[in-house]
Amino acid sequence: MTSDTSRASLLAGAVLHGVPVVPGIQYAPVIRPGKLPDLDLPADAQVPEGEREAERERFSTAAAAVADRLRERAAHATGPASEVLAATATLATDRGWLGAAEKRIKDGAPAVRAVDGAIDQFVDVFTKLGGLMAERVTDLRDIRARVIAELQGLPEPGVPLPEEPSILCAEDLAPADTAGLDPELVVALATTLGGPTSHTAIIARQLGIPCVVAVTGLDDVAAGTMVMVDGTRGTVTVSPDAESARSQMADAKRATDAAASWTGPGATADGHPVAVYANVQDGAAARAARNTPAEGIGLFRTELCFLNTDTEPTVDEQAKIYAEVLEAFPESKVVIRTLDAGSDKPLKFAGHPDEANPALGVRGFRISFNNPGLLQRQLEAIALAGERTGTSPWVMAPMIATPEEARNFAESARSHGLIPGVMIEVPAAALLADRILEHVEFLSIGTNDLGQYTMAADRMSAELATLTDPWQPAVLALVAMTAKAGVAVGKRVGVCGEAAADPLLGCVLAGLGVSSLSAAAAAVQGVGAKLSQVTMQQCRAAADAVLGAASAAEARAAALAVLG
Structure with a gap:
């Protein structure tokens, strides 16, 4: 028996609690976003001095390509999705972290390691600042993943396109992950981190799909596991009774359909x-x-x-x-x-x-x-x-x-x-x-x-x-x-x-x-x-x-x- 199967067996029937964000009930298999590309570099790797300018240009080109793609996605999005993508694109061109990465390259660090170190530096700064600046930590990590993937010639990391309606579970979700979601295929969101006003919550409201954040124990739920997300009560039930879950989902859908007939005024x-x-x-x-x-x-x-x-x-x-x-x-x-x-x-x-x-x-x-x-x-x-x-x-x-x-x-x-x-x-x-x-x-x-x-x-x-x-x-x-x-x-x-x-x-x-x-x-x-x-x-x-x-x-x- 695999470790994922063992975990799923132990969690079966467990009700995980979080903070409810968007009401509604969905029952579907879990999907999870791709992870940060492997740095695949020895810690002491150095770029020869004569090649450092070329390495800096390679980094600048990669960062610019990521920012351009984010801007393009923002231009084709609407509402809060456009807003958060535009903000992330701006952060991708911020001279602070770009300059920190370029300094590392000038000192001999390969571009991939320079990006990783520079982003870590600013994550630490933003975390210590606290307040709303802490929100940008997820954005910075998302930018790091995208720039490193670009440098390594890999596909952009992010949410996989599911073949059937699925529930997206993650530690946290960056704006670029959530802004382009298809609510017909990603029918609910649940995250380990985030709060009721996080980017994930804002996009979930725009999409009108159930969402629960700050869910304790969610990281142990493997991709493919059937779960029921209740965005009203703030729960994620792991491997629930299928008949009961479908019945609750049908009841929630009837309530949603009834709401769709409301025409105002309030x-x-x-x-x-x-x-x-x-x-x-x-x-x-x-x-x-x-x-x-x-x-x-x-x-x-x-x-x-x-x-x-x-x-x-x-x-x-x-x-x-x-x-x-x-x-x-x-x-x-x-x-x-x-x-x-x-x-x-x-x-x-x-x-x-x-x-x-x-x-x-x-x-x-x-x-x-x-x-x-x-x-x-x-x-x-x-x-x-x-x-x-x-x-x-x-x-x-x-x-x-x-x-x-x-x-x-x-x-x-x-x-x-x-x-x-x-x-x-x-x-x-x-x-x-x-x-x-x-x-x-x-x-x-x-x-x-x-x-x-x-x-x-x-x-x-x-x-x-x-x-x-x-x-x-x-x-x-x-x-x-x-x-x-x-x-x-x-x-x-x-x-x-x-x-x-x-x-x-x-x-x-x-x-x-x-x-x-x-x-x-x-x-x-x-x-x-x-x-x-x-x-x-x-x-x-x-x-x-x-x-x-x-x-x-x-x-x-x-x-x-x-x-x-």
């Missing part, structure tokens, strides 16, 4: 309105969202349009980009977020300082402290886009921490004829939501960062994934406080973090007093359909039960007990 079964919007990052994504029942755009992430731009786009160039989104929903609400740059989304033209902890540094609205013109030009461009399209854009600032910041932003926005609001991502802002609402017309809660900062846990850390689970009662208590402040003065409070993409949690958020939910376009129907099946009284009962829970798992179970 409201509970007893008619309480809860608007359901889409999150987008460019005109193409907005046009795609128009094919869903989304009632408008609750979050337009403007910074993602400029990740590969060396110089600041002109006001006119920006206005053309913003107008594309406004034109997709000309008679609907469109909320444009000003640049949320910094940390894991550095913009070359923003002049980011080197920081020990970028997640707690100069990011979002704080960029305007030393570069006020950047914000003013963006607001001017948004106003120009509204003028050209005959629309009235809503605009909000990210990373607001104080009422004074909210007031300053609101004054700037109103001076351009825009409707001002702010993001609630910092616990301090949630605690003072009533005072912030004195200055702005609406609030939008970003649960991804609010969870990270509330729980003092890097949202990309697999070890801390249970802490950054959006079901954490402490995070939901801050959401409740913010929503209550909005209700008291008759101003709208929405949620645009990934929590809004969870149909069950969406009902709880409505019960807390949230007036709108904005999620990935693929999640709109599921969220809206679930809301339409429950009453506001049920939503409020579930919210009360969740706030009384002691853990994220207990909160989720309490909501399931009330809402089904």
Whole structure:
């Protein structure tokens, strides 16, 4: 008996637990991505001095080829897939690690070993920085694998193309692995690492396939093993009873099919309105969202349009980009977020300082402290886009921490004829939501960062994934406080973090007093359909039960007990 067969026999029937990301149930065999190419070099191998320049050029050509392929894939992708591929392509051309590799080659290291050493160096730097920079570790390792494969003349590593519907299991998945997946063949995702806001989670939501991350024991499940992934409960069952698994999968499919018939607008079964919007990052994504029942755009992430731009786009160039989104929903609400740059989304033209902890540094609205013109030009461009399209854009600032910041932003926005609001991502802002609402017309809660900062846990850390689970009662208590402040003065409070993409949690958020939910376009129907099946009284009962829970798992179970 092989070791894989022995392991499968021992694991048969085992239920592995992780953090649920995308609801649904699938039962299929496991596939796993290819591994890093073998370096196949003695540690003391040296390139003769006369051949080092040629070796450096060979490396540069390989790195450029990898970056070009990533850019090409980004150009043919849409939505978050395009975003994460473009970001990875940018990292592939980063002068930091490229320079480190070239220095190693100049000192005599073969290109393959130079790449391996340089990437290891930057993995260590990013890991020590923590925060959102830790997310880039997976991207760096993916780039290493691709460049080394190119140098060795091997096929690019990545996800194999399955011949039948399969479940992709991995330690972690890089953006380039997940961005091109066919949801007809890869029907669910499960990873050992990652968190509820990781690249894997974001792409799974876009594809609309069940996903569970931070699964303990998943590495022991061999390729070919039949497993059942339950993206609602956050479990992976190894070699389950086939008849039972197929029955549960059929039940889940019936629920999904029922959701597909929902056409909006967002409201509970007893008619309480809860608007359901889409999150987008460019005109193409907005046009795609128009094919869903989304009632408008609750979050337009403007910074993602400029990740590969060396110089600041002109006001006119920006206005053309913003107008594309406004034109997709000309008679609907469109909320444009000003640049949320910094940390894991550095913009070359923003002049980011080197920081020990970028997640707690100069990011979002704080960029305007030393570069006020950047914000003013963006607001001017948004106003120009509204003028050209005959629309009235809503605009909000990210990373607001104080009422004074909210007031300053609101004054700037109103001076351009825009409707001002702010993001609630910092616990301090949630605690003072009533005072912030004195200055702005609406609030939008970003649960991804609010969870990270509330729980003092890097949202990309697999070890801390249970802490950054959006079901954490402490995070939901801050959401409740913010929503209550909005209700008291008759101003709208929405949620645009990934929590809004969870149909069950969406009902709880409505019960807390949230007036709108904005999620990935693929999640709109599921969220809206679930809301339409429950009453506001049920939503409020579930919210009360969740706030009384002691853990994220207990909160989720309490909501399931009330809402089904």
